[in-house]
Amino acid sequence: MDSQAIATQPVEDHAEHAHHPPYLRHHFANLEQQKETSTFGMWLFLLTEIMFFGGLFCAYLIYRNWYYPAFVAGSHQLSILLGAINTAVLICSSFTMAMGVHAAEMRWRKPLIGWLLATIALGCVFLGIKAVEYNEKWEKHHVPGLNFSVDSFVHQDPHYPEDKPLPLDMAEKTQVYFSLYFAMTGMHALHMVIGVSLLIILVVRAWQGAYTQGHMTTVENFGLYWHFVDIVWIFLFPLLYLISRHQ
Amino acid sequence: MSTIVSLPDQTTATLPKRSYLNDGYGLKSWLLTGDHKRIAILYLISITFFFFIGGFFAGMVRLELLTPPTDLMAADTYNKMFTMHGIVMVFLFLVPSVPATIGNFVLPIMVGAKDLAFPKINLLSWYLYVVGGVMTLAALILGGVDTGWTFTTPLSTHYLNTHVVTAGLAVFVAGFSSIFTGLNFIVTVHRMRAPGMTWFRLPLFVWSHYAASVLMVLGTPVLAITLVLVVLERVIGIGVFDPAKGGDPLLFQHLFWFYSHPAVYIMILPGMGVISEVISTFSRKRVFGYTAVAFSSVAIAVFAFFVWAHHMFIMGISNYSALVFSLLTMLVAVPSAIKIFNWSFTLYKGSITFETPMLYAFGFMGLFTIGGLTGVFLGSMGMDIHLTETYFIVAHFHFVMVGGMLMAFLSGVHFWWPKMTGRMYPEGLSKLAALVTFIGFNLTFFPQFILGYLGMPRRYAAYPPEFQVLNVLSTAGATVLGVGYLLPMLYLTWSLKYGKIAGPNPWQATGLEWQIQSPPITSNFEETPVIDYEAYDYEWLANKTRHEVQTVG
Numbered sequence: 118m119d120s121q122a123i124a125t126q127p128v129e130d131h132a133e134h135a136h137h138p139p140y141l142r143h144h145f146a147n148l149e150q151q152k153e154t155s156t157f158g159m160w161l162f163l164l165t166e167i168m169f170f171g172g173l174f175c176a177y178l179i180y181r182n183w184y185y186p187a188f189v190a191g192s193h194q195l196s197i198l199l200g201a202i203n204t205a206v207l208i209c210s211s212f213t214m215a216m217g218v219h220a221a222e223m224r225w226r227k228p229l230i231g232w233l234l235a236t237i238a239l240g241c242v243f244l245g246i247k248a249v250e251y252n253e254k255w256e257k258h259h260v261p262g263l264n265f266s267v268d269s270f271v272h273q274d275p276h277y278p279e280d281k282p283l284p285l286d287m288a289e290k291t292q293v294y295f296s297l298y299f300a301m302t303g304m305h306a307l308h309m310v311i312g313v314s315l316l317i318i319l320v321v322r323a324w325q326g327a328y329t330q331g332h333m334t335t336v337e338n339f340g341l342y343w344h345f346v347d348i349v350w351i352f353l354f355p356l357l358y359l360i361s362r363h364q
Numbered sequence: 365m366s367t368i369v370s371l372p373d374q375t376t377a378t379l380p381k382r383s384y385l386n387d388g389y390g391l392k393s394w395l396l397t398g399d400h401k402r403i404a405i406l407y408l409i410s411i412t413f414f415f416f417i418g419g420f421f422a423g424m425v426r427l428e429l430l431t432p433p434t435d436l437m438a439a440d441t442y443n444k445m446f447t448m449h450g451i452v453m454v455f456l457f458l459v460p461s462v463p464a465t466i467g468n469f470v471l472p473i474m475v476g477a478k479d480l481a482f483p484k485i486n487l488l489s490w491y492l493y494v495v496g497g498v499m500t501l502a503a504l505i506l507g508g509v510d511t512g513w514t515f516t517t518p519l520s521t522h523y524l525n526t527h528v529v530t531a532g533l534a535v536f537v538a539g540f541s542s543i544f545t546g547l548n549f550i551v552t553v554h555r556m557r558a559p560g561m562t563w564f565r566l567p568l569f570v571w572s573h574y575a576a577s578v579l580m581v582l583g584t585p586v587l588a589i590t591l592v593l594v595v596l597e598r599v600i601g602i603g604v605f606d607p608a609k610g611g612d613p614l615l616f617q618h619l620f621w622f623y624s625h626p627a628v629y630i631m632i633l634p635g636m637g638v639i640s641e642v643i644s645t646f647s648r649k650r651v652f653g654y655t656a657v658a659f660s661s662v663a664i665a666v667f668a669f670f671v672w673a674h675h676m677f678i679m680g681i682s683n684y685s686a687l688v689f690s691l692l693t694m695l696v697a698v699p700s701a702i703k704i705f706n707w708s709f710t711l712y713k714g715s716i717t718f719e720t721p722m723l724y725a726f727g728f729m730g731l732f733t734i735g736g737l738t739g740v741f742l743g744s745m746g747m748d749i750h751l752t753e754t755y756f757i758v759a760h761f762h763f764v765m766v767g768g769m770l771m772a773f774l775s776g777v778h779f780w781w782p783k784m785t786g787r788m789y790p791e792g793l794s795k796l797a798a799l800v801t802f803i804g805f806n807l808t809f810f811p812q813f814i815l816g817y818l819g820m821p822r823r824y825a826a827y828p829p830e831f832q833v834l835n836v837l838s839t840a841g842a843t844v845l846g847v848g849y850l851l852p853m854l855y856l857t858w859s860l861k862y863g864k865i866a867g868p869n870p871w872q873a874t875g876l877e878w879q880i881q882s883p884p885i886t887s888n889f890e891e892t893p894v895i896d897y898e899a900y901d902y903e904w905l906a907n908k909t910r911h912e913v914q915t916v917g
Binding site: 173 | 477481482543547548550555556581582583588590592597601602604609610611612887892
């Protein structure tokens, strides 16, 4: 790597000090370095998040191969309609978030707040629908550990008349499917809750005019996080709801 | 050829008027600081505290093993003792030891930056460490944990009534402290280097920290999710690892060791960085084969992710995967050997002096080599089946972790102590401590190789009487080792007030951190350094010293 590519450190010059924008941290030379650094840090953090979810996806892959019929039967119990609505909601929220970043770039304060509030609203809709789904799992006794029964899997399912009921030992294995369902969507929902909480902070600070004076790295980086959480769902939806639904 | 460098006359050295230590007083100026040097000191204090807690448990384990029967404590209590020893030492001492203290202090200075890339995240990392530590202490005070530090399922999820959840969450939180440290280091090395500081002018300390940081960033999240699953399984009873529900405990082992094997390199790589600096400085020679040593760190980081199943040879993985993992394990010996050989060649024809950091570094080289070679024994399947879960494996990883890493940590603390505090440690006493540590260490852990080879299993409070002589030797050694660790604690504290004033560069070392005053000012450099010399260029230093006009801070 040539040394020209390396951003330089500030040269202490008191006359110049007055020209520093207030949001330039003291240990950076210039805004460009500050922005590059924080964006790089955010991407690296998202990499750790991939490894975090990676453990779950790895478990899913293994158990799906082992207990294929149980995973198919388990996926029949999920509502494609609710899942699809949630997918649409999340994709829309990524759009509103991207518009929020754009508004910050353009230094439009009110549109920024508007787009962020829309993102919060869509995030809450997602969580609400997720809560409805969880509730349904509880009522159908599909929560491993707390409230589980193999009933739905050892009898003929009227919605899927071609599928034979599972033998008891395979029906027991649907607990692994639902364990992974709750672990994966639960971790995803936790990330959504954290995201919504951060959004509320962003809105308050945007109200005070924080991100519309040329320094919007925070909004941009949060946008990366939000899109990442969205993408995780884009993987979860087909894996848990869609694939091999019909054999 | 080495350059003959005379050490500076310290009688005329004075403490600078302005430094990071007197830039603000009071508890608040420390607890809310963004200064990487102050955070390093906070870390140093807290990991020393946990080191002695972990050491206490080690002492209790050794005391119980003084006699063959279970007499000092109940077997359950003994299980808790070695578990707490493992958890505290691995997650609260070894993982953050060098990176969070010495790395935090000198890494930004070495690359010519004013601070780490994210000072607030650095502080957050310390607070997470403290929260993790307090939760561990809470688990301890509420009654302890007895899963072993590995949280093995289904033991941890189904069969124990101890505080597994608290301890598991403590490790989870401490893990995030480690992730944030690694993230900060990587971004700093990429984005904060001073003009002229190219990748191949970076000190090897930075390279090894970079490699360790990659492991922290990629490995620790996997441990985090594994612990989350263990906690969920214990609290609400999901079935990912529960065979009764179709889960597989072996998956836990895969996920756990996917982190915990790289974690071994998270622990040792920063230590190797310290040794590179120390060996070069006290031989007054550029590290032999700089590029090879730099890339061997990267190679260790890469191999680290492909050897985890060698912890599982006896757990029922397939013969083929055991074979592949055995071969891959042998590969790790290559970059490790590159380092050891290159350090030895660095010594060749150097003008070697034997200051305390160098003594510890010699200790590291010898003990780490033994630890590494016994690792090759354990990596070969036939031997592993005989030796695993015996004291041989205990001795093996203590040679690497205590003989290697702790020696490196103490070497680094002594080496950079003048930089951190502006004062020298007492040389005579510290040489004695290095010697005592070395003797105590060998007396403690060498008998354990023999014990393990004879078949004494680990993790039992009682053993057959024929093993007593070797166990008594080991316990006696642990006592000596304890003295060896208490000594630095005492004289380093003493030296804070009474130590000789060090001056900016007492060792005539070439790193950027030695070209500024000790202790440094808060922003490290008066003006941005421009680097126009290679790493470990002692002739450049000799020329610079000759032409230097002495400035008084």
